[in-house]
Structure formats: C-alpha cells, structure tokens
Amino acid sequence: MAANLKSAVVLVSGGLDSATVLAIARAEGYRCIALSFDYGQRHRIELDAARQVAVQGGAVEQRVLTLPIGELGGSALTDRNIDVPAATDATGDDIPLTYVPARNTIFLAMALGLAETTGARDIFIGANAVDYSGYPDCRPAFIEAFERLANLATRAGVEGDGFRIHAPLIDLSKAEIIRRGTELGVDYALTSSCYNPAPDRAACGVCDSCTLRARGFQEAGIPDPTRYRA
Amino acid sequence: MAANLKSAVVLVSGGLDSATVLAIARAEGYRCIALSFDYGQRHRIELDAARQVAVQGGAVEQRVLTLPIGELGGSALTDRNIDVPAATDATGDDIPLTYVPARNTIFLAMALGLAETTGARDIFIGANAVDYSGYPDCRPAFIEAFERLANLATRAGVEGDGFRIHAPLIDLSKAEIIRRGTELGVDYALTSSCYNPAPDRAACGVCDSCTLRARGFQEAGIPDPTRYRA
Numbered sequence: 001m002a003a004n005l006k007s008a009v010v011l012v013s014g015g016l017d018s019a020t021v022l023a024i025a026r027a028e029g030y031r032c033i034a035l036s037f038d039y040g041q042r043h044r045i046e047l048d049a050a051r052q053v054a055v056q057g058g059a060v061e062q063r064v065l066t067l068p069i070g071e072l073g074g075s076a077l078t079d080r081n082i083d084v085p086a087a088t089d090a091t092g093d094d095i096p097l098t099y100v101p102a103r104n105t106i107f108l109a110m111a112l113g114l115a116e117t118t119g120a121r122d123i124f125i126g127a128n129a130v131d132y133s134g135y136p137d138c139r140p141a142f143i144e145a146f147e148r149l150a151n152l153a154t155r156a157g158v159e160g161d162g163f164r165i166h167a168p169l170i171d172l173s174k175a176e177i178i179r180r181g182t183e184l185g186v187d188y189a190l191t192s193s194c195y196n197p198a199p200d201r202a203a204c205g206v207c208d209s210c211t212l213r214a215r216g217f218q219e220a221g222i223p224d225p226t227r228y229r230a
Numbered sequence: 231m232a233a234n235l236k237s238a239v240v241l242v243s244g245g246l247d248s249a250t251v252l253a254i255a256r257a258e259g260y261r262c263i264a265l266s267f268d269y270g271q272r273h274r275i276e277l278d279a280a281r282q283v284a285v286q287g288g289a290v291e292q293r294v295l296t297l298p299i300g301e302l303g304g305s306a307l308t309d310r311n312i313d314v315p316a317a318t319d320a321t322g323d324d325i326p327l328t329y330v331p332a333r334n335t336i337f338l339a340m341a342l343g344l345a346e347t348t349g350a351r352d353i354f355i356g357a358n359a360v361d362y363s364g365y366p367d368c369r370p371a372f373i374e375a376f377e378r379l380a381n382l383a384t385r386a387g388v389e390g391d392g393f394r395i396h397a398p399l400i401d402l403s404k405a406e407i408i409r410r411g412t413e414l415g416v417d418y419a420l421t422s423s424c425y426n427p428a429p430d431r432a433a434c435g436v437c438d439s440c441t442l443r444a445r446g447f448q449e450a451g452i453p454d455p456t457r458y459r460a
Binding site: 063065066067068069071072073101102103104105106108109110112113114116117136137139141142145146148149150152153154155157158 | 293295296297298299301302303331332333334335336338339340342343344346347366367369371372375376378379380382383384385387388
C-alpha cells in the first residue's frame with residue numbers, strides 16, 4: 001500500500017460497528033484519529049473497549065471528550081430513571097427508548113471541530129440504517145445533510161476542499177459488517193455492544209443491541225466471541 | 231398578550247446579541263429556557279453575564295453545560311497559545327483568528343438535544359451575518375442547513391411538527407440590534423462582549439468585538455453603557 005498521509009477522524013464507541021469502521025478507514029490508507037465520548041452512558045465499559053479498539057485498530061491517537069449529554073435527559077441509555085428495555089422488535093418502525101436525543105448530531109459536530117483543527121477532512125461514523133433500531137440519525141439522508149452542513153459551517157469547508165462524512169456501514173446488515181471486519185482482522189472480542197453489561201463486561205444477551213449482535217454472528221457463520229453472563 | 235405555552239431554547243452567551251434575542255423570543259410569547267456553555271473561553275466573565283442576562287430577560291430556567299471545545303484547539307478564544315488580535319477589519323472577508331472551529335454547529339446540536347427532551351420546538355440563536363466578522367457559521371445558509379438537519383436527525387423532527395431555528399438578528403446591523411433591544415428593555419450594561427475583559431469585567435475597547443459594539447451604540451445614537459478599562 002502506498003503511503004497516504006491523509007488524516008481522518010473516526011468515531012470509536014467501543015462497539016462492533018465502529019471497530020469495523022476503524023478497520024475500513026485504515027484499509028483505505030487513512031491516518032486515523034480515534035474520537036470517543038464520555039457522556040454519562042450507563043455502559044461506560046464501552047470506554048474501556050474503545051481504548052482497546054483504538055489501539056488494536058491502529059489509530060495514531062485517541063481523544064476522549066466529556067460531553068454533558070446525560071444532563072439533557074430523555075434516554076434509557078443516560079437517564080437512570082428509565083429502564084433499559086429488553087429486545088422488542090429491534091428493526092421495527094418505532095423509535096426505541098434507548099434513542100439518545102441528537103446524539104449523532106452532537107458527535108459529528110465535535111468530530112467536525114476536531115477534524116478542522118487537526119487538518120483532517122474525512123470523518124468516519126458507524127451509522128447503520130439496516131439494523132438501526134429506529135434511530136433517525138442513522139439514515140443516509142441524515143449523513144448527507146450533515147456533510148452539507150459541515151461544508152457551510154467551517155472555514156475549511158468554505159475556503160478549502162471540504163469535508164466528507166463516510167458511513168461505510170450504512171447499507172450493510174450486521175452479518176455483512178461482521179464478515180467485512182473479520183476479513184480486515186478486527187478482534188470483536190475487544191468490543192462491547194451490550195446496553196447493560198456486568199461490571200466484568202459480560203453481556204446481558206437480552207437487550208436490543210445484544211440480540212442484533214448475536215444474530216449477526218449467527219447469520220455470518222462466524223463464531224460469536226462475546227462473553228455472556230451466566 | 232395572550233398566554234402562550236410554547237417553549238423555546240435560547241442560546242445566551244452573555245453578549246449583546248443573545249441578550250437581544252432573548253428579549254425578542256420573550257416578546258413573541260415564548261417560555262424561554264436559556265442555554266449557556268462553559269467551554270474554556272478566555273472570556274469566562276461572559277458566563278456571569280449570561281446568568282444575569284437570563285434573569286433580567288425573564289428566562290424560566292437557565293442551563294449551563296460544560297463543553298470540551300477548548301480541547302479541540304485552534305482558536306484565539308480558547309487556545310492560550312494564540313494571542314487575541316486587536317481589531318483589524320472586523321467586517322472584512324478573512325475568517326479571523328478568533329473563529330472557534332464548529333462552534334455554532336456544536337452549540338445548536340446541544341440546543342437541539344435540550345429542545346427535544348424539554349418539548350421545545352423552537353431554538354433561538356444570535357447569529358448575525360452583517361457584522362459577523364467572517365465566521366462561516368453565522369450565515370443564513372448555515373442556519374437553514376442546520377434546520378434541515380434537525381428535522382432529519384430527531385424523533386421529534388421525524389414524528390412531529392419539526393423544529394424551527396430562529397436567527398432574528400441575521401440581517402441586522404449592530405446599531406439595529408441595539409435599537410431593537412433597547413425598545414424591548416434590554417439592559418446592555420449587564421452584557422459582556424469583550425474578548426479580553428479585565429477580572430472586574432471592564433472591556434479592553436480594542437478587540438474586534440469591542441470595536442463593533444462601540445460603533446453600534448454610536449450609530450444607534452444610544453449612550454454606550456459599557457465600562458472600559460482606564
């Protein structure tokens with residue numbers, strides 16, 4: 001592979017999807033800056049996973065920024081007064097209780113600021129419209145609207161070549177994501193998807209996210225490395 | 231005025247523009263939630279001003295959220311390694327050193343999250359394209375692009391009536407803003423505009439922001455209540 005010095009900011013949550021996205025960005029020759037957020041999520045174990053994923057995935061650097069999303073309230077993932085529901089119909093039309101208000105808008109806005117100051121013009125996000133559990137900010141139209149905004153909002157967008165928002169998983173099923181990542185050498189044992197993990201990181205196996213993940217490994221025909229609670 | 235229970239989130243920085251916007255939103259009958267950010271700005275005195283402005287302006291509540299924008303680097307307003315420049319040509323074409331990467335994108339993203347969880351569908355921002363000092367995220371096209379994004383990004387945008395982003399100052403000169411606010415009873419003595427205020431809040435009188443403000447009062451024919459350093 002020829003040397004390619006283009007930098008990219010890659011949103012790395014510690015989950016399966018963003019680990020795959022980091023591997024894809026690396027395979028495309030980007031120098032990757034991993035960006036993770038501490039936002040009062042219940043599944044803070046994700047942050048430990050994000051650190052390991054960034055290292056294993058070959059990011060040149062990882063930034064962890066603290067965001068007060070939990071103070072906005074309104075989501076089972078950050079509000080301790082709302083219970084995380086067990087899996088219902090994870091790909092149904094309803095927007096689930098685990099929806100976090102404006103999350104991807106806020107994450108991409110921070111990524112845009114970091115990209116502008118570090119000279120990166122490419123931002124990678126693991127948004128996925130197939131198994132997206134009804135989150136409106138995981139659809140292609142949202143990604144396109146953010147790219148358009150980014151190029152109106154910034155000095156680099158106005159004066160320079162502009163930003164590209166990459167969502168390489170957007171049309172893939174969970175099984176396709178897992179196959180792609182496995183080809184690229186992603187160690188999914190490091191990743192954490194559960195909304196309700198035990199302190200030792202064991203997954204609950206029953207939340208929406210666990211259900212989608214387990215089904216993905218099954219459909220991909222790849223052994224599931226997830227450690228579930230006994 | 232008839233009772234109007236519609237809530238709005240109003241970005242209140244403590245400066246002259248946002249104090250005027252709060253007065254406008256109130257005059258239009260909104261129940262206003264003031265939203266301010268602690269983002270490592272040099273001019274933290276703005277935060278004290280924001281509290282006073284929110285109270286004087288009749289906000290029903292004020293939220294102050296801490297954002298790690300300073301950790302992104304790249305601006306004279308948050309990076310202590312870059313000097314704040316004295317006024318050059320404040321309305322020229324160049325984007326100035328005091329530009330903060332992605333600032334209004336990040337602020338509006340947080341406002342969107344708060345609006346969604348509090349049931350507000352209207353967001354007010356004091357962006358201004360006339361005296362905008364070359365910030366790309368103060369132009370009408372940016373505001374329109376954010377409104378479009380907001381209605382793709384959120385449960386309330388997808389399922390409900392959608393969000394409106396109001397930038398009532400966008401086409402006004404500083405003098406027109408000051409006249410409008412004065413009519414509405416804004417106490418500009420409470421506001422702070424200086425990029426480099428003294429610890430006792432006295433303004434420097436020479437930065438871009440001070441220069442625009444002083445010229446605005448002069449052109450409006452209204453006595454300038456700003457206290458300048460001796």
